[in-house]
Amino acid sequence: MSTTTRTTGGAIGASLDRIDGPQKVTGTAPYAYEHHVDNPLYLFPIRSEIARGRVTGIDASAAEALPGMVTVITHENAPQLADTSDRELAILQSDEVAFRGQYIGAVIAETFEVARHAAGLVEVSYDEEPHEAELRENDSDLYTPEQLNAGFPTDTEEGDVDEAFSSAAVTLDERYTTPMEHNNPMEPHTTIALWETGNLTLYESTQGAHPVQRTVAQVFGLDRNRVRVVAPYVGGGFGSKGLPHANTILAALAARMIEGRPVKFALTRQQMFTGVGYRTPTIQRIQLGADEEGHLTAIDHDVIEQTSKIKEFAEQTAVATRSLYATQSRRTTHRLAALDVPVPSWMRAPGEAPGMYALEAAMDEMAIACNLDPIEFRIRNEPEIDAETGLPYSSRNLVACLREGAKRFGWKDRDPSPRARQEGRWLVGTGVASSTYPVFRLPGSRATIRYEGDGRYAVEIGAADIGTGAWTALIQISADAIGVSIEDINLRIGDTTFPFASVAGGSSGITVWGSAIFEAARVFRERHGENPSEGDEVQARTPDNPETENYAMHAFGAYFVEARVDVDTCEVRVPRMAGVFAVGRIINAKTARSQFIGGMTMGLSMALHEESLVDGRFGHVVNHDFAEYHIPTNADVGTMDISWIDEDDPYVNPMGSKGIGEIGIVGSAAAVANAVHHATGVRVRDLPITPDKLLR
Amino acid sequence: MDAEITLHVDGAEHRLTVDTRTTLLDALREHLEIISPKKGCDHGQCGACTVLLDGRRANSCLALAVAHDGTEIVTAGGLAENGDLHPMQRSFIEHDGFQCGYCTPGQIVSAVGMLEEVRAGWPSHVTEDLNVEEIVLDDDEIRERMSGNLCRCAAYANIVPAIREGSER
Ligand code: FES
Numbered sequence: 128m129s130t131t132t133r134t135t136g137g138a139i140g141a142s143l144d145r146i147d148g149p150q151k152v153t154g155t156a157p158y159a160y161e162h163h164v165d166n167p168l169y170l171f172p173i174r175s176e177i178a179r180g181r182v183t184g185i186d187a188s189a190a191e192a193l194p195g196m197v198t199v200i201t202h203e204n205a206p207q208l209a210d211t212s213d214r215e216l217a218i219l220q221s222d223e224v225a226f227r228g229q230y231i232g233a234v235i236a237e238t239f240e241v242a243r244h245a246a247g248l249v250e251v252s253y254d255e256e257p258h259e260a261e262l263r264e265n266d267s268d269l270y271t272p273e274q275l276n277a278g279f280p281t282d283t284e285e286g287d288v289d290e291a292f293s294s295a296a297v298t299l300d301e302r303y304t305t306p307m308e309h310n311n312p313m314e315p316h317t318t319i320a321l322w323e324t325g326n327l328t329l330y331e332s333t334q335g336a337h338p339v340q341r342t343v344a345q346v347f348g349l350d351r352n353r354v355r356v357v358a359p360y361v362g363g364g365f366g367s368k369g370l371p372h373a374n375t376i377l378a379a380l381a382a383r384m385i386e387g388r389p390v391k392f393a394l395t396r397q398q399m400f401t402g403v404g405y406r407t408p409t410i411q412r413i414q415l416g417a418d419e420e421g422h423l424t425a426i427d428h429d430v431i432e433q434t435s436k437i438k439e440f441a442e443q444t445a446v447a448t449r450s451l452y453a454t455q456s457r458r459t460t461h462r463l464a465a466l467d468v469p470v471p472s473w474m475r476a477p478g479e480a481p482g483m484y485a486l487e488a489a490m491d492e493m494a495i496a497c498n499l500d501p502i503e504f505r506i507r508n509e510p511e512i513d514a515e516t517g518l519p520y521s522s523r524n525l526v527a528c529l530r531e532g533a534k535r536f537g538w539k540d541r542d543p544s545p546r547a548r549q550e551g552r553w554l555v556g557t558g559v560a561s562s563t564y565p566v567f568r569l570p571g572s573r574a575t576i577r578y579e580g581d582g583r584y585a586v587e588i589g590a591a592d593i594g595t596g597a598w599t600a601l602i603q604i605s606a607d608a609i610g611v612s613i614e615d616i617n618l619r620i621g622d623t624t625f626p627f628a629s630v631a632g633g634s635s636g637i638t639v640w641g642s643a644i645f646e647a648a649r650v651f652r653e654r655h656g657e658n659p660s661e662g663d664e665v666q667a668r669t670p671d672n673p674e675t676e677n678y679a680m681h682a683f684g685a686y687f688v689e690a691r692v693d694v695d696t697c698e699v700r701v702p703r704m705a706g707v708f709a710v711g712r713i714i715n716a717k718t719a720r721s722q723f724i725g726g727m728t729m730g731l732s733m734a735l736h737e738e739s740l741v742d743g744r745f746g747h748v749v750n751h752d753f754a755e756y757h758i759p760t761n762a763d764v765g766t767m768d769i770s771w772i773d774e775d776d777p778y779v780n781p782m783g784s785k786g787i788g789e790i791g792i793v794g795s796a797a798a799v800a801n802a803v804h805h806a807t808g809v810r811v812r813d814l815p816i817t818p819d820k821l822l823r
Numbered sequence: 824m825d826a827e828i829t830l831h832v833d834g835a836e837h838r839l840t841v842d843t844r845t846t847l848l849d850a851l852r853e854h855l856e857i858i859s860p861k862k863g864c865d866h867g868q869c870g871a872c873t874v875l876l877d878g879r880r881a882n883s884c885l886a887l888a889v890a891h892d893g894t895e896i897v898t899a900g901g902l903a904e905n906g907d908l909h910p911m912q913r914s915f916i917e918h919d920g921f922q923c924g925y926c927t928p929g930q931i932v933s934a935v936g937m938l939e940e941v942r943a944g945w946p947s948h949v950t951e952d953l954n955v956e957e958i959v960l961d962d963d964e965i966r967e968r969m970s971g972n973l974c975r976c977a978a979y980a981n982i983v984p985a986i987r988e989g990s991e992r
């Protein structure tokens with residue numbers, strides 16, 4: 128019997144150092160490629176050099192003659208997959224090519240050097256067919272998907288939008304575009320696959336060990352418990368590691384052919400620009416109508432974006448527009464072009480990030496047209512209830528964020544006229560934008576709590592820490608849920624050996640995993656009391672939250688940005704950004720701040736740097752490395768003032784938290800764009816805002 | 824073609840046989856299983872593989888192992904002595920100068936190497952006075968000098984104070 132006394136909590140909300148900090152700063156925390164395995168082989172992929180057609184011949188004789196070669200896999204000799212319904216994953220099953228860069232084979236060798244050399248020696252001939260790899264606004268084949276990502280309806284309409292426009296005192300009708308972007312986590316997508324006595328082990332760089340396990344088991348026709356996925360440390364993902372992609376299947380196929388030997392496969396940075404998802408380019412038309420006082424009377428947001436012919440991904444770009452502001456009439460639509468391209472997928476705040484760029488840039492333009500301060504304009508259009516569901520908000524503090532940010536940033540004396548302030552060579556401007564992100568609750572996660580004696584509790588759940596700080600936050604949550612101190616928690620995550628955990632995506636991780644832990648703790652105390660015996664154990668599932676029937680649950684935020692633009696070169700610098708968030712309770716102040724900083728910087732990046740350029744003639748991304756696909760460096764980022772509103776939301780979950788992984792990027796690109804407009808008087812509506820677009 | 828070389832890594836001597844095409848990074852990671860230097864691009868564009876090579880910071884993915892026979896290499900793992908973290912490492916933890924941690928060993932080794940460059944009086948792009956005796960390591964100097972180390976989690980706003988304080992310890 129133990130003599131644990133329950134404390135009153137207090138671990139949630141503390142500003143704790145990451146518990147995995149020492150391993151990360153010394154580089155000893157093992158990421159997927161770094162797990163020790165005996166006698167590994169190395170895989171280098173062979174990728175299609177055409178965008179559409181058929182492989183007519185593969186000559187691997189020169190490759191096979193190299194010393195150290197093990198085998199070449201192609202569709203001619205690859206094992207058959209049990210389930211080929213997901214055509215992104217059904218690789219090497221036929222001679223068909225659906226996009227440029229698709230895996231059509233792989234070389235397996237004793238060393239990485241030999242594998243890479245050999246892959247270059249494999250000669251492939253093709254029967255090429257015409258392809259279309261570029262999104263065009265006037266594509267006659269645009270279609271209406273049945274529903275959008277995360278199950279949102281494709282189109283919505285309330286009120287009489289056309290009538291409201293024609294009678295509006297002020298109107299705006301503009302087109303905004305956002306480019307294709309690639310997630311590019313710093314750790315490339317990686318797998319070590321080992322097939323032994325009918326069991327498959329994957330050391331995988333993933334946002335969800337269990338989702339990978341389920342998908343791979345299905346594709347290979349295996350019982351789930353024959354597939355183990357291990358992912359204790361993950362070098363970022365931002366959505367691209369949220370679903371398994373073809374690279375994981377390729378490694379597993381190779382391992383199946385060479386049983387007993389681990390096969391290592393990490394994508395090169397260049398390969399990261401094909402086949403692991405990306406943010407679709409968008410073409411967005413926004414129309415706003417308002418009365419004389421600046422109350423919105425009509426909002427119309429129409430989106431064109433792309434998907435792949437082999438698998439649909441319909442990004443929910445205009446979804447935030449459905450509820451953020453009050454209006455009498457509103458319409459949103461999404462149309463897709465299916466192209467001969469890799470499958471687009473999740474990239475940090477899919478939907479909200481590109482959609483809120485357009486909406487919040489349009490709101491800035493409309494505020495000017497209505498002769499209102501952009502903060503005042505937003506406050507004037509604050510809704511009473513969530514228009515999409517008709518429910519009240521569990522908590523909504525957008526206005527508080529805007530007001531608090533205005534104070535912290537020093538907005539009060541801003542001269543609204545554009546291009547009014549110059550300091551030396553620099554045109555100086557400031558901009559503001561709102562942010563919102565829904566509280567997603569994915570089903571099915573489970574947590575185990577076991578008393579291990581000596582006052583210590585094991586908490587096990589297959590959750591992933593992709594840099595979010597889950598290793599630390601889940602210990603804090605466990606401590607408060609069980610009623611012990613954080614030192615008494617043995618947390619185990621990142622492995623399918625532990626109970627099922629849903630993906631670290633949609634900013635939902637803490638909500639669902641934390642709720643499962645709270646539930647397990649409650650049941651544990653119910654069954655085993657305050658003084659359990661060693662080995663006492665309980666497993667519980669994330670309970671349904673009945674309050675989701677009564678309340679709409681969203682996080683909110685506001686950004687303030689100062690931009691400086693060189694009068695001659697139009698180089699844009701952003702010396703300071705401020706973000707104020709209303710996201711429920713903060714679990715760990717230190718790691719939360721890092722997530723906000725990371726999101727806002729990615730928004731800055733979206734505004735000024737990122738763009739994947741497709742060469743339509745060949746169907747590939749031309750600027751496929753860090754020299755040409757620009758992400759911010761240290762010198763591109765200035766000071767970041769991060770704060771949050773104390774928000775007590777009793778409805779979201781036992782922690783009171785709303786999820787913070789994505790909200791930081793939503794709208795921050797618009798705040799930068801709005802500041803650039805204020806500095807220069809030039810409204811760039813096509814991201815990224817590169818100097819050439821300001822020089823006119 | 825193979826070659827036999829000796830590398831001194833984090834104070835230990837290793838003899839190994841490498842393909843002459845093997846990078847220093849792969850020699851460390853795949854041959855010696857020293858995983859502190861990370862592979863982010865294999866192309867000299869991200870800095871995740873930064874090590875101190877005979878005392879100077881270098882991208883180990885751009886170095887061929889065979890060309891560095893006999894060299895002295897320090898990785899982030901070797902900065903911690905007898906299990907005690909280097910002051911720069913402690914400062915990164917306190918300031919949460921990372922999220923996923925994949926760029927972090929490279930950032931820290933780079934910061935340590937960078938401080939030596941500053942002490943040696945090497946100017947940077949943002950150094951105003953090239954003749955100054957002692958370079959003042961202000962935030963702009965840190966940002967400029969650390970811009971060879973990309974962080975996709977974008978911990979930059981924390982990396983700068985981490986290095987500022989880490990350099991003072
Ligand atoms: S891995 Fe060496 S610079 Fe990126």
Ligand code: FES
Nearest residue numbers: 922924974975976
């Ligand atoms: S901490 Fe993730 S890339 Fe820097």
